[in-house]
Amino acid sequence: MMAPKRRRLYLVGGGMTSLGLAVCLVIFAFQDNLVFFYSPSELAKQPLAAEQRIRVGGLVQEGSVVSEGDGLTTRFRITDLSESIAVTYTGILPSLFREGQGVIVQGYLQSPESFVADEVLAKHDENYMPPEVAEALKQSGQWKESRD
Amino acid sequence: MEALNEYLWMGGDGIFIWSAYSAAAILLGGLALVMLVGKRSVEKRLELLGDKHSQTRKEAGAHDGP
Amino acid sequence: MINLHRYANPNQFMRLSSPLVPVVGFLTCSLFPIGLYLALFVSPPDYEQRETVRIMYVHVPAAWMALLSYTLMATFSAVALIWRHPLANVMARSVAPIGASFTLICLITGSLWGQPTWGTWWVWDARLTSVLILFFLFVGYLVLYGAFDDMAKGARAAGLIAIVGFIFVPIIKFSVDLLDLRTLHQGASVSKLSSPAIHESMMWPLMIMAAAYLCYLITFLLLGVRTEIMAARLRAGHRMRAEKGVQLGSSE
Secondary structure: OOOHHHHHHHHHHHHHHHHHHHHHHHHHHOHHHHOOOEOHHHHHHOOOOOOOOEEEEEEEOOOOOEEOOOOOEEEEEEEOOOOEEEEEEEOOOOOOOOOOOEEEEEEEEEEOOEEEEEEEEEOOOOOEOOHHHHHHHHHOOOOOOOOO | OHHHHHHHHHHHOHHHHHHHHHHHHHHHHHHHHHHHHHHHHHHHHHHHHHHHHHHHHHHOOOOOOO | OOOHHHOOOHHHHHHHHHHHHHHHHHHHHHHHHHHHHHHHHHOOOEOOOEHHHHHHHHHHHHHHHHHHHHHHHHHHHHHHHHHOOOOHHHHHHHHHHHHHHHHHHHHHHHHHHHHHHOOOOOOOOHHHHHHHHHHHHHHHHHHHHOOOOOHHHHHHHHHHHHHHHOOHHHHHHHHHHHOOOOOOOOOOOOOOOOOOOEOHHHHHHHHHHHHHHHHHHHHHHHHHHHHHHHHHHHHHHHHHHHHHHHHHOOOO
16 A cells, blocks of 8 residues: 555656646647748648638848838748748838848738738847947858848 | 937837836736735734733733733 | 655744845845846847847746746645645745736736737747746636635645646747747747857846846745735634634623
8 A cells, every 4th residue: 555645646747747748749749730830941842722821931032122112012032041932011011021031921822932911020039139249240250140 | 308208218119118117017016015915914913813812811810922 | 855844834934934035025126126227227229129128128037937936836736735735835826926927927028029029919829829828827726726615625626737737837948949839939048058149238137137036936925925824823813712702701
């Protein structure tokens, strides 16, 4: 006969272990659904249905941002440095939006190569520093982009 | 005055920054206040109980409290 | 095994904690002004977020302390459930409102940072959602604790919630990075040892604010437990008086 204390310890320990295992398995199984956004490469590999509302994330391709005449519509390309996709967005862009910046756009695929976004979110990286330091790093060539 | 206004404006993001700091201050300050008031009230009631307790004991001839 | 029961004795706790409360209380009261001064006046704006980076100094320590509070709550609940220490439930119950406040601060300030930086108040990504779940776990714990007429029953039910919910803490802290669940929220900056992801001039205010939050947590945890012990004494005193009153015939 086990002491009640020990029995409770095993009970709690065993319960936690199995619950933890279950949650790990669930997360592992639904990993694809928990991913917040797709990369352009993933879209190129496995095209998704046009009526599905999805998010695409990557960097705004350098030199790709074009403002339309109406002053609200913007066209740009999102790249993950191997594949890229054209995006059209009508609305106000977040202040961090610029070329080379990480963004996540939400909307629908018009065709496998073009995307119509109704929302643009600027992704922020985990670097925090004063502007002078950033400037100095860029000038000395030690600047390293650490975005996904 | 000008300088203060410019400081509070925070380059246009003042509203977000000051709201965030106020929210944190209100929540932490509020919880602290609630807990301190709760502690004080329990202490007071405990003192009251102790006084009555020692009084009854005094009447019964036990040695006195404070 | 060392005799933990010795420290779980309420009288012992009152005796040991009484000189501690003013010390950590004083630390809290002095660290907050220093931290706020550094955060609001000394620290520079960020190269990208500009002044909004200042929200980080109230947001990030709140997130850390929310996770620490939950870890403490779950640990105390497990100790109460397994070893039936008389103080463990009281400690878990006292840490819960503090943890809930930290989590709420984390959510509110995060939202206020997200709007100017990301361009949205809220997204349902894995990281943000799991913090919201953490908040509901704290609230659920508190509600369940008080939901039963029998206090011991409430404590046990709430304790189970706390322990089961503890599964979320490692998910919030690690899985986001480990499992490569791409989120809108950026990764942790402080854990990166290689290149300092946070510049020194911003690290100091952050660390001092974190220390202030930690001292706040300790102060009000001790204070809460002390109040609970006194309240238990009060109840016991009333019960004794009531019994005595019955025996002697009402004296008042």
